[in-house]
Amino acid sequence: MFPGSASRTENAAGNPGEASVRAEIDRVSFRNAENGWTVLRIRNCDDNSTVTATGHFAEIRPGELFQMFGAWANHPTYGRQLKVERSVPLRPSSRAAMERYLGSGLIHGIGPKTAARIVAHFGEDTFKILDDNPGCLMQVKSINKKKAKAIIEAWSAQKAVSDVMMFLSNHGISPTFATRIFKAYGPDAINIVSGNPWKLAEDIDGIGFLNADKIAQRVGIAPNSPHRVRAGILYALGQSEERGHCYATDPQLADILLALLQIDADDIAPLMPEALTDLNKSGHVVTEKNVLIVAPVARNAAGQGGDVGMGDGVESTRETVHYSMDILVAESNVALLVGRMLQRPVTSDGPRIEHWLNRYTEASGTQFSTAQLAAVRAAAASRMFILTGGPGVGKTTTANAIIRLLKAMGKTVALAAPTGRAAQRLSEVAAEKARTIHRLLEWQPGAAGFTRDETNPLACDVVIVDEASMLDIRLADALIRAVPERAQLILIGDVDQLPSVGPGNVLRDLIDSTKVPCARLTEIFRQAATSGIVRSAHAINNGEAPSFTRGGDCEFEEVENGEDLRQRVRDLVSREIPHRMGLDPITDVQVLTPMNRGELGTQQLNLELQELLNPRRNGEPTLTRGGIEFRRRDKVIQNSNNYDLGVFNGDIGTVMQAGVEGGKMIVAYPDGRVVRYEGEHISELRLAYAITVHKSQGSEFPAVVMPVSTQHWIMLQRNLVYTGLTRARRQAVLVGSMKALGHAVRNQSSLKRQTLLIGRLEQALSR
Numbered sequence: 001m002f003p004g005s006a007s008r009t010e011n012a013a014g015n016p017g018e019a020s021v022r023a024e025i026d027r028v029s030f031r032n033a034e035n036g037w038t039v040l041r042i043r044n045c046d047d048n049s050t051v052t053a054t055g056h057f058a059e060i061r062p063g064e065l066f067q068m069f070g071a072w073a074n075h076p077t078y079g080r081q082l083k084v085e086r087s088v089p090l091r092p093s094s095r096a097a098m099e100r101y102l103g104s105g106l107i108h109g110i111g112p113k114t115a116a117r118i119v120a121h122f123g124e125d126t127f128k129i130l131d132d133n134p135g136c137l138m139q140v141k142s143i144n145k146k147k148a149k150a151i152i153e154a155w156s157a158q159k160a161v162s163d164v165m166m167f168l169s170n171h172g173i174s175p176t177f178a179t180r181i182f183k184a185y186g187p188d189a190i191n192i193v194s195g196n197p198w199k200l201a202e203d204i205d206g207i208g209f210l211n212a213d214k215i216a217q218r219v220g221i222a223p224n225s226p227h228r229v230r231a232g233i234l235y236a237l238g239q240s241e242e243r244g245h246c247y248a249t250d251p252q253l254a255d256i257l258l259a260l261l262q263i264d265a266d267d268i269a270p271l272m273p274e275a276l277t278d279l280n281k282s283g284h285v286v287t288e289k290n291v292l293i294v295a296p297v298a299r300n301a302a303g304q305g306g307d308v309g310m311g312d313g314v315e316s317t318r319e320t321v322h323y324s325m326d327i328l329v330a331e332s333n334v335a336l337l338v339g340r341m342l343q344r345p346v347t348s349d350g351p352r353i354e355h356w357l358n359r360y361t362e363a364s365g366t367q368f369s370t371a372q373l374a375a376v377r378a379a380a381a382s383r384m385f386i387l388t389g390g391p392g393v394g395k396t397t398t399a400n401a402i403i404r405l406l407k408a409m410g411k412t413v414a415l416a417a418p419t420g421r422a423a424q425r426l427s428e429v430a431a432e433k434a435r436t437i438h439r440l441l442e443w444q445p446g447a448a449g450f451t452r453d454e455t456n457p458l459a460c461d462v463v464i465v466d467e468a469s470m471l472d473i474r475l476a477d478a479l480i481r482a483v484p485e486r487a488q489l490i491l492i493g494d495v496d497q498l499p500s501v502g503p504g505n506v507l508r509d510l511i512d513s514t515k516v517p518c519a520r521l522t523e524i525f526r527q528a529a530t531s532g533i534v535r536s537a538h539a540i541n542n543g544e545a546p547s548f549t550r551g552g553d554c555e556f557e558e559v560e561n562g563e564d565l566r567q568r569v570r571d572l573v574s575r576e577i578p579h580r581m582g583l584d585p586i587t588d589v590q591v592l593t594p595m596n597r598g599e600l601g602t603q604q605l606n607l608e609l610q611e612l613l614n615p616r617r618n619g620e621p622t623l624t625r626g627g628i629e630f631r632r633r634d635k636v637i638q639n640s641n642n643y644d645l646g647v648f649n650g651d652i653g654t655v656m657q658a659g660v661e662g663g664k665m666i667v668a669y670p671d672g673r674v675v676r677y678e679g680e681h682i683s684e685l686r687l688a689y690a691i692t693v694h695k696s697q698g699s700e701f702p703a704v705v706m707p708v709s710t711q712h713w714i715m716l717q718r719n720l721v722y723t724g725l726t727r728a729r730r731q732a733v734l735v736g737s738m739k740a741l742g743h744a745v746r747n748q749s750s751l752k753r754q755t756l757l758i759g760r761l762e763q764a765l766s767r
């Protein structure tokens with residue numbers, strides 16, 4: 001790997017506590033060409049022993065020399081291994097090592113015999129000759145002019161690889177990222193990283209702005225570089241999206257940049273407009289000036305600024321706002337297409353609908369409320385319709401009646417939901433096949449897009465989407481574009497749950513616009529009213545303190561101390577709830593918590609629950625990625641959308657096999673999918689014994705255990721606790737501080753999402 005690179009000292013020091021081995025590559029046992037994950041046999045140059053090493057490498061051949069840094073581990077099947085965290089390529093210095101290196105097949109035109117002749121002729125000067133005076137190769141027996149030319153070209157090409165990898169290694173770039181960088185840029189990598197390392201954040205998954213910024217510091221680029229300001233703006237907009245916003249205002253963008261870049265405001269002031277101009281020209285960002293922003297005015301019980309509630313006043317200002325291009329396009333499309341739908345009336349036969357409702361009510365024995373019947377009628381007569389309401393108000397019963405009425409009218413109905421679990425649940429309650437929205441729209445990995453769109457719309461008369469509160473603006477855009485002009489669109493969801501993980505607040509915006517026909521069911525049915533889960537959820541949603549019953553289906557246990565609280569969670573999940581209700585502690589009992597970090601976050605709870613519920617078994621292979629050891633039977637959650645594998649953010653599955661076939665993992669999902677993970681895709685998985693409330697959206701679990709602690713103060717809000725509680729089907733136990741619960745109940749909304757969908761819809765309807 002190292003022709004022509006500058007010589008390097010061979011006593012490179014590692015970090016304290018890590019193993020450091022000067023190693024020659026003996027054999028490449030396995031290599032994943034996609035991500036560079038490699039299993040090697042190496043010769044320890046210090047004691048001449050041969051051991052196995054695993055890690056990420058670019059192109060690698062026997063005979064290459066490295067200083068490897070990592071940790072020793074004992075694999076249950078393969079014995080002692082060096083897990084390489086980083087490696088520094090070294091130039092082979094001995095004649096034997098040079099001969100092995102040249103004869104490894106790395107350099108086209110040089111086999112073992114030719115390598116032996118070259119080293120025999122030039123000795124320890126072999127690499128110097130190849131670097132500086134390669135024409136001398138023709139002095140070696142059997143190397144003619146044609147063969148010498150082929151060898152020189154191959155040596156030069158390999159030198160480019162070596163130079164890049166050495167450069168990246170010297171600037172602290174991990175082998176994993178170095179492999180991705182070289183794969184993306186090839187020989188141009190040095191120029192790109194030296195001139196604009198922030199480009200890595202745009203082009204390479206996993207290298208965000210913060211990692212690129214560290215590389216820039218090592219390379220020595222000035223902190224007020226225009227490239228850095230440009231990349232900082234893109235990062236700031238990305239951070240704004242992660243908080244659910246579709247845009248950032250001028251002052252917000254400036255504040256984020258000041259905190260992010262840590263340079264003087266006077267330095268940013270002239271650079272920010274210039275960077276925004278470039279980003280607008282390149283199509284990455286769209287800036288809209290003098291935009292009317294209408295926002296609720298927060299008032300608490302004392303009339304002072306505080307928690308935001310329904311019915312509060314509004315105030316309006318005019319701002320300059322900045323969008324990522326794709327979000328602006330999505331928001332504009334949704335407004336335009338919804339506007340067009342609302343302007344196309346639906347022809348319906350009122351008397352026939354009434355006749356069908358009377359027959360259906362009699363045949364099914366269902367007692368519909370006046371509001372439910374009105375909702376069914378409105379859904380059948382509307383081009384677009386929204387059905388919303390909390391638990392126990394008959395939303396599912398009403399939705400089933402709508403589906404059956406539409407089918408009785410001779411219409412073809414397509415059912416969908418944002419997640420696999422939600423689609424599976426919709427199939428069960430509706431007794432009709434439902435699919436995820438991605439499957440409905442026929443995602444094509446190779447094309448990186450949906451097959452179904454306005455040019456190839458869905459072949460149906462009605463599209464019904466459940467759990468519509470989970471629709472972010474991008475997915476809503478893709479969905480609505482695929483609805484045929486003649487078709488109806490019905491959205492069903494609980495608007496009081498947490499909004500989508502992605503940017504936008506689509507369901508609430510459409511309801512608040514008052515332009516889309518909407519039915520909100522509020523009457524709790526008698527049978528549902530006996531459920532403590534339902535009663536407590538509605539109390540919380542109304543801003544009232546719920547009343548819990550000891551031994552009921554919804555309990556609260558006061559536990560203040562963090563360690564005591566964790567122990568109580570462990571006991572409830574592993575022993576008490578499974579024993580009392582006959583549930584499987586892994587598949588049926590779900591811990592929901594507001595945050596990932598902290599002693600009550602998902603990371604800590606998952607480690608403890610994994611050890612308790614699924615301890616390591618002797619001789620059974622495991623797989624470690626990103627500090628997580630995955631084991632067979634582990635409950636795992638997909639942490640991002642992976643269209644190539646067909647798994648999506650929030651999908652929960654079970655590990656069938658881990659650490660097989662040189663580092664693969666097989667995960668089964670409840671809807672029958674069996675997915676083979678390998679390489680970098682494994683890092684998209686997390687343990688799921690405990691997940692955040694946000695990740696639980698669209699799912700239901702037989703039993704839920706939810707820590708509610710003052711440690712989560714900043715995250716506690718009404719819709720978070722409400723959402724977590726309504727994920728429980730048979731049993732919910734809240735554990736923690738009544739003070740923390742009271743704060744959450746009072747905190748209606750910590751932050752209103754920044755969208756302009758309502759205003760754009762009004763504009764679309766006024767045209």
